Amino acid sequence: MQGVGMRVEQKDSYLRIWQTVLRIPRGRVASYGTIARLSGLPGQARLAGYALHNLPRGAGIPWHRVINAMGRISLPGARGTEQERILRKEGIPITGGRIDMVKYGWHSQSGKRAKK
DNA sequence: CTGGTGACCATTA
DNA sequence: TTAATGGCCACCA
Numbered sequence: 550m551q552g553v554g555m556r557v558e559q560k561d562s563y564l565r566i567w568q569t570v571l572r573i574p575r576g577r578v579a580s581y582g583t584i585a586r587l588s589g590l591p592g593q594a595r596l597a598g599y600a601l602h603n604l605p606r607g608a609g610i611p612w613h614r615v616i617n618a619m620g621r622i623s624l625p626g627a628r629g630t631e632q633e634r635i636l637r638k639e640g641i642p643i644t645g646g647r648i649d650m651v652k653y654g655w656h657s658q659s660g661k662r663a664k665k
Numbered sequence: 666c667t668g669g670t671g672a673c674c675a676t677t678a
Numbered sequence: 679t680t681a682a683t684g685g686c687c688a689c690c691a
């Protein structure tokens with residue numbers, strides 16, 4: 550987290566985003582925009598990315614299940630490589646650097662099928 | 666205040 | 679399909 554200057558409202562936004570990410574089931578992924586929308590922050594996908602960037606160390610947040618709207622990993626560098634590895638381990642295929650959002654995208658409905 | 670940056674996105678060409 | 683563009687907004691110098 551940041552300094553003491555962090556305001557209550559934005560901290561609340563971060564908490565909401567983290568809680569939403571926490572709801573993503575194993576074997577599914579969600580886009581930053583989806584996370585923002587489900588957190589009551591429509592159109593603020595960037596904030597979702599920012600909140601994840603500021604994740605507290607060691608929190609049990611499945612940050613790796615959040616990717617961009619095109620089914621690609623946005624996190625650059627070694628962290629991105631790690632994310633790809635974890636997702637594969639959870640059973641999500643990544644072909645050509647992409648994930649099939651139609652099959653593996655999460656839409657907050659537990660009843661929906663992962664496959665057609 | 667202003668300007669730059671970023672784990673973004675929808676639209677348009 | 680990719681690339682450019684404008685919008686979005688917290689954060690920082």
